[in-house]
Every structure is written in structure tokens, then in C-alpha cells.
Amino acid sequence: MKTEAMFYEKLENKIHCFLCPHNCVIEENHYGKCNVRIHEHGKLYTINYGEVTSVSLDPIEKKPLHYFKPSTNILSVGSFGCNFTCGFCQNHQISQVKAPSNFITKEKLVELILTVENNIGIAFTYNEPSIWFEYVYEVSKLLKEMNEKAAVVLVTNGYISEEPLKMLLPYVDAMNIDLKSYNNKYYNEICGGNLSPVLKTIEIANKRCHVEVTTLLVSNENDSMEEVGDIAKFLSIINNNIPLHLSRYFPRYKMDNPPTSVEDMIRAEKVAKKYLNRVSLGNM
Ligand code: SF4
Structure with a gap:
């Protein structure tokens, strides 16, 4: 709508x-x-207010969140659109085009969240929730009014201005934020954004809710041990208990670099563990 x-x-x-x-x-x-x-x-x-392209009841670990209400399920929804244009996007069918969607009022979605069995709340995921702001904000606020124990989760690239972020955070329990690289050139050329606002989002969010961070290690782009060390060092200065998910890249969408080697993933895990207490590998 x-x-x-x-x-x-x-x-x-x-x-x-x-x-x-x-x-x-x-x-x-x-x-x-x-x-x-x-x-x-x-x-x-x-144009995407209330427009839902995907709904699924997912394990919370799939977001990925490993240290927030483990072994539970969360109703996960997404719309269309994104403020990044990552060459490796695995959801490009909904993030880069106006995908077919169904309109769901905020009241209807909250009713669904509260009636689905074995569900702890709502995760805004699949496409970028920042640019779905009005709906995400209204649903989160209404849900907390109806049941303050229901969880609100954002899976995000962290590319949101401070004012809307601070307006939304009182209703958010956990976030998984992508830190795609520690190199502004990578953000510019591969994602179509900038690094510093994402770092700021991680810092602000960490003060208000549970935060986990995901980095997709793309072969020959951001998989140097130096860069992995920079990412882990940055997070450790904020909070060395922030869980870091290092995710293995496979060719997709516009990017055809070879899959990141298993050996590099294991080396990266060792490097990150010098700074952080909670590091895990994904897509292995
Ligand atoms: S500033 Fe961000 S949210 Fe606003 S129109 Fe541009 S890309 Fe979209």
C-alpha cells in the first residue's frame, strides 16, 4: 500500500x-x-507499507541469532526493496525488484504473531527492514502494547539514520546486523553504501538490545586475515561478547568469484577468536 x-x-x-x-x-x-x-x-x-512477500516460522538460529532465546521459533516476514545493491545478494528476487506481495494490516499481522503456536514474536528479515520503516515501527509498537514479552527482531544491513534507529530501538529486542566489510571501497563498489554508518548502528544498537553480527567472507574481496582481524577488533572494543557469524560465500546473483575456501574460513575463525568470545562459522 x-x-x-x-x-x-x-x-x-x-x-x-x-x-x-x-x-x-x-x-x-x-x-x-x-x-x-x-x-x-x-x-x-x-510503496511497500504492509506489503508482505514472504512469511515463515523459522528457528531463531536461522536469522542467525545464536544467543537470543535459543531453540525457539520466530515468525519471519519480509517485503520488497533494499537500500543496498550487493552483487552477491541471495534474496535479490525481492530486494532488487518490486516482487509480488500481499497487503496485511498491522492489526492482522499482530494477531497472527500472537496466535501462531510455538512462536516467540516477529523477525523483520528477508529484505531490508530499514526501508520498511513505517510498517516495522507500527507493528513493533502495537505488538509490544498487546504483549510486551513478544520478541521483535531485525535482520538488517544497519544502513539507517540515527533518528529513525533511536525511534525504533525501544521496541526491538535483538538485531543481527551485517558488517559486510571493514573497507569503505568494498561498501561503495560491491554494496552501494558506506561503512561508517553501519559501524555507528552497531555501536548504538549494542547499548539498547541484543546484537549479533554477520560477515559474509567473499573470496578475493574481504577474506584477508587482516580485514577479519579489523572487524573482530572493532567489535571487541564495543563488547567482546558480541557474537560474530562468519559466513562462507558461494557464487550467486551477479558475483562469480569462487566459493571461499574452507581453509580460509577456519583461519578467519581463529583470527576473530583472538578478540571475541563468540565466533561461529556458517554456510559450511
Ligand atoms: S534516503 Fe534511503 S530510504 Fe530514503 S529514498 Fe534514499 S535510499 Fe530510500
Whole structure:
């Protein structure tokens, strides 16, 4: 459903969106970089409000969250769109195009969350929840009003501005944040973003909720032991108990580098463990 967006200001003939660090300045009848926010007649609209492309009851470990309510299940939902354009995206069918979706009101979704058996709450995942902000915020707030023990989880690239992040965090229990690299060039060229706002999100989120971090190690791109050490060192300064998931890359979407070697994954785990207490390997 199309609805007026939050976090924008009107410029003379354009709109400035400041929901995420792209800070798009958008001309009339044009979309921002996320392709879900459009400037029409001097207002900014989001087109993915309540539009759900995927629903599944997943083990919490699949998010991945290994230290937040282990061995439970969580209702997981996603929409379409993303503010990144990662060449290796495994969900590009919903993140990079306007995928078919069904509209679910926030009341209906909350009712579903509270009635599904063996479910601890809601995880906003599959596509980027930051650019689904209005719906994610309203559902999370309503859910907490109905049952404050229900869990709210975000699986995110962490590319969100501080103001909306701080508005949402009081309703969030856990986040898995991608730290895709410790190199701004990698963020620019492979993901279409910048490193520093993601580091800031991890720092802020760690003060307010449970945080785990995932890094996909892509062969010949970000799999040097030096970079793994930089990532682990950065996290350890914030909190050396932050769990780090090092995920093995396989070719997909636009990226055809060979799969990351098992030997490099094992070496990376050893390097990260010099700084962090909780390091695990995924996709092995
Ligand atoms: S959410 Fe980010 S990418 Fe989308 S229009 Fe706003 S600033 Fe641009």
C-alpha cells in the first residue's frame, strides 16, 4: 500500500529523504535509491507499507541469532526493496525488484504473531527492514502494547539514520546486523553504501538490545586475515561478547568469484577468536 513516508523534508522542487544515510534528494515522480520511496506532488510516499512477500516460522538460529532465546521459533516476514545493491545478494528476487506481495494490516499481522503456536514474536528479515520503516515501527509498537514479552527482531544491513534507529530501538529486542566489510571501497563498489554508518548502528544498537553480527567472507574481496582481524577488533572494543557469524560465500546473483575456501574460513575463525568470545562459522 502506498502511504506517506516519515523522515523527509521538502526542498524547493525536490524532496530530501533522511531515513537512511543515502540522504536521497528526489525529483518529482522519481524514486530514491531504495526504489520504494517516491516523490509525488511535493510529498514522499513509501510503496511497500504492509506489503508482505514472504512469511515463515523459522528457528531463531536461522536469522542467525545464536544467543537470543535459543531453540525457539520466530515468525519471519519480509517485503520488497533494499537500500543496498550487493552483487552477491541471495534474496535479490525481492530486494532488487518490486516482487509480488500481499497487503496485511498491522492489526492482522499482530494477531497472527500472537496466535501462531510455538512462536516467540516477529523477525523483520528477508529484505531490508530499514526501508520498511513505517510498517516495522507500527507493528513493533502495537505488538509490544498487546504483549510486551513478544520478541521483535531485525535482520538488517544497519544502513539507517540515527533518528529513525533511536525511534525504533525501544521496541526491538535483538538485531543481527551485517558488517559486510571493514573497507569503505568494498561498501561503495560491491554494496552501494558506506561503512561508517553501519559501524555507528552497531555501536548504538549494542547499548539498547541484543546484537549479533554477520560477515559474509567473499573470496578475493574481504577474506584477508587482516580485514577479519579489523572487524573482530572493532567489535571487541564495543563488547567482546558480541557474537560474530562468519559466513562462507558461494557464487550467486551477479558475483562469480569462487566459493571461499574452507581453509580460509577456519583461519578467519581463529583470527576473530583472538578478540571475541563468540565466533561461529556458517554456510559450511
Ligand atoms: S530510504 Fe534511503 S535510499 Fe530510500 S529514498 Fe530514503 S534516503 Fe534514499
